[in-house]
Amino acid sequence: MARYHGPRARIARRYNDPIFGLSINKVLQKKNYAPGQHGKGRKRRSPFALQLIEKQKAKYTYGLLERPFYNLFVKAAKSKGITGEVMLQRLEARLDNTVYRLGIASTRREARQLTTHRHITVNGKVVNIPSYTLKPGDLVGVAQKSKEMEVITTNVTNHPSTKYNWLEWDAPSMVGKFVTFPQRSDIPEKINERSIVELYSK
Template sequence: MARYTGPKSRIARKFGEGIFGADKVLSKKNYPPGQHGNNRRRKTSEYGVMLAEKQKAKYTYGVLEKQFRNLFEKAESAAGITGEILLQSLEARLDNVVFRLGIAPTRAAARQLVGHKHITVDGKVVNIPSYAVKPGQIVGVRERSKSLEVIANSLAGFNHSKYPWLEWDESIKAGKYLHTPERADIPENIKEHLIVELYSK
């Protein structure tokens, strides 16, 4: 499946924030990439601002355009605030839950663990990163994968109380998806109302 595999620092510099996590390059070069990155005075159009916000959300969660559009359409047809529901749907993706539980250091690494059948949902192996985790379901590490170094290193010292909608059980290396997160609890710096405006044009 097509995924962005280019330089992540370049994308982070484009948006001016570490959307893939801590980034040493961003602290040294906090301006857009390219020949004129530090000297650009061009004003971004209203449409450009909305488009950039959508691109930022897509890169942050590692979702392709078609998947993102489908999630938006489902959020739009659901009762409630469309932008919030969109973010909540992205948070419920299995790869994101694995990342939030600290099983993987990044969402890309979480996608790889899911794809390689190291992750279970309610005791059954699920290898679809976009699988929507439902409240009450338990996401864990497959028994034979618990000794994997990448998982052990990621879990070491991870603060499991960061996200109030998740509950971690160290003894079984699994976490429970307690409920859909409130927008205020989702830490991502995404202006979802701009994405709604973009798709509404």
């Protein structure tokens, strides 16, 4: 599975956002300016540069490379509704992202690993495709053989069960429900989806 393997702290500093997880916060506090020789004195960015930044930020946040991200945008553009919001809803409906949101994994990268290693089920069946798109009502859980894994039990124990209102979580059974596609106002990511739509519409 193709995914980003480069430096994470540098990317977080570039976009001034802890897009790879809360652990990057300490990096932003230590050096709160962009990386590179000219990080402290960058010129004003053009509209195109600002649009590109938003696209790159979204890609890194959700862990997609260019082609899968563009394909997802195309599907969103063909769907009913506001393209930018539909795009974010589809990103949130990915299995790896939902595993992360439910607290089964501490980061999206860890969620992808748990999924590909067959530790995650959808409606009772093992699904090892991180990009699998959930539908409202789907049940996402931990495979029976994996419920005693230390990394999973630790994550579940520290998980705030009512953090996202489009998800439900049953801690004793380690099963969550994807209730509905989230509203834009409920998605916490600081992404300007309109800029992404404008970039791809040129």
